Amino acid sequence: MDLNHYFAELRQLVNVDCGTHTLAGVAEVAGIMAGLWREQGWQVDKVDLGPQAGPGLLVTNKPGASQYDVLLVGHLDTVFPEGTVAQRPFSQDDTRAYGPGVSDMKSGLLNILWAIRGLAPEHQQRLSIAVAMNPDEETGSVHSHQWIGELAKRSRVVLVCEAARADGSLVKARKxxxxxxxxxxxxxxxxxxxxxxxxxxxxxxxxxxxxxxxxxxxxxxxxxxxxxxxxxxxxxxxxxxxxxxxxxxxxxxxxxxxxxxxxxxxxxxxxxxxxxxxxxxxxHKPAMAASADTQGLMALVEQAGQQEGVPVTWQAVGGGSDANHTAALGIPTLDGFGPVGAGFHSPAEYLEIASIEPRIRLLRRVIASL
Ligand SMILES: [Zn+2]
Structure with a gap:
């Protein structure tokens, strides 16, 4: 894959102040993502989630579908106040990239796009895929969890693309x-x-x-x-x-x-x-626990990992995400399908560059295996 192309897109997404309450910044990120997905030829709809939140984005290859094989979830907002980008804009060294939201979760949003970009036409044809991007995850998805919940109920599985943990683990349970x-x-x-x-x-x-x-x-x-x-x-x-x-x-x-x-x-x-x-x-976010159906999905992910040569390990973590909401609805949900990163919500946040390409392949293989 062309990492320079990836970084050009990532830099653009990171260098926008888009804390949950910076509605214009969240809308700007939504606009960038909408443009990239339209270039892909997918249907993009902006979703009005009320005056207190930025817009949501719903992207799909099957406009008008009543059921989805998979719902991919990511958020557009960060926790950082206005002025953070001026202080510490996107940067990178040999092994890591930095900047507000670089791994939580601008790179996760991009990994979804890149997984789909390389997904074979037969799977794009066969599968009904939805991507939901919400504007307020960092403050508890107060304005978007109902919308995401409705989409999840119409989906076989939900894959949340927050970053993988520092040791590479995916997330099977969240407090x-x-x-x-x-x-x-x-x-x-x-x-x-x-x-x-x-x-x-x-x-x-x-x-x-x-x-x-x-x-x-x-x-x-x-x-x-x-x-x-x-x-x-x-x-x-x-x-x-x-x-x-x-x-x-x-x-x-x-x-x-x-x-x-x-x-x-x-x-x-x-x-x-x-x-x-x-x-x-x-x-309030309910706890996310791995149900029997979720364990079936974990087995599928582990097999995809073997096929791609990407070791798959699991963690249960204390932080919540939108996975909590969709898992509580009984929809098999797993999280951590973004690239590897850590230091979230702090200036120490980083993205592990070597993980970008394998995690895109893993996500793509999981989708193709559904
Ligand atoms: Zn996040």
Whole structure:
């Protein structure tokens, strides 16, 4: 394959600030991908997902199909704020490429395109293939998961093309996650003159942090992390307001049910007299576990790997992706079909150049084997 051609396309995609909330940047990336797919002769439809998200893209070789043999999924957005591209644009050395979203997941979007570019005409004819690219994966696919879910229900299998892990592993399971915002509302008072009239929202928050941490079950992999707190106005004021942001992770969806109900009960009961606590769920991704059907798909991928000389290993990972949503619908779903990379969501993000071509071949072989 022509790696220079690949890198020219990748550079163009990486050098656009396209954090989920930078809607114009996400739309620009969608425009670039739409153009590349139209050159391929495939049908491209822009999908309106509401004013708070950029556009989605639906690409297919069989316009009007009611069922798809495979749904390939990737996201257009990154986690990086505006200005990141100016600070550290696309670059490469002998072994790796760098830049915001280079492996999470601009190269994944490209690997889908390149797998299809080399897919034999007989398979392009035989198979009904859809590619869904969403604009808001990095903030939980709040505006797109329903759309992707509807497409998944009409598909035999779903292949999510997030990067393969640093050791080359594909992803067979992902933890579920649930996010919450907590607000503590107390009574303000002068800390010197009449502290007894105050009810400290921050003291309630402090109690809450410990009680909430205790809901975890490390043996089952259930963890709770309060990652952001704020509150108060001045050191000499008993604070009447405080907030916290909570992230919950779990392998087992029953654990989510347990934590959710215990958390609700704790907050309803409150953590300090006369300080009320409100709990607001902000997002939820079910855990992705390998069903019997998924194990059949894993066997097919392993065979494709043998045929292409690409070793296939699997990992279960803590981070979520759109694979969580489609797996929870009962559709066999596997993830990690992009090239190898790591350091996601940080300036250390990189793409392993030597993995690009073999991972394109692997994905192409998997599709051809369906
Ligand atoms: Zn990603």
């Amino acid at each position: 579920g996650m649930a996010g919450y915002h907590l607000h503590f509302s107390g009574v303000a008072a002068h800390a010197g003159n009449e502290p007894e009239k105050g009810r400290s929202a921050i003291t309630a928050l402090a109690q809450a942090v410990l009680a909430i941490n205790a809901l975890g079950n490390p043996e089952l992999g259930t963890t709770l992390n309060i990652g952001v707190v704020s509150g108060g106005s001045a050191a000499n004021v008993v604070p009447d307001s405080a907030t916290a942001e909570l992230d919950v992770r779990f392998w087992d969806n029953n654990e989510y049910q347990r934590v959710n109900s215990q958390l609700s009960a704790l907050c309803q009961q409150g953590f300090l007299d006369e300080v009320t606590t409100t709990l607001k769920p902000v997002n």
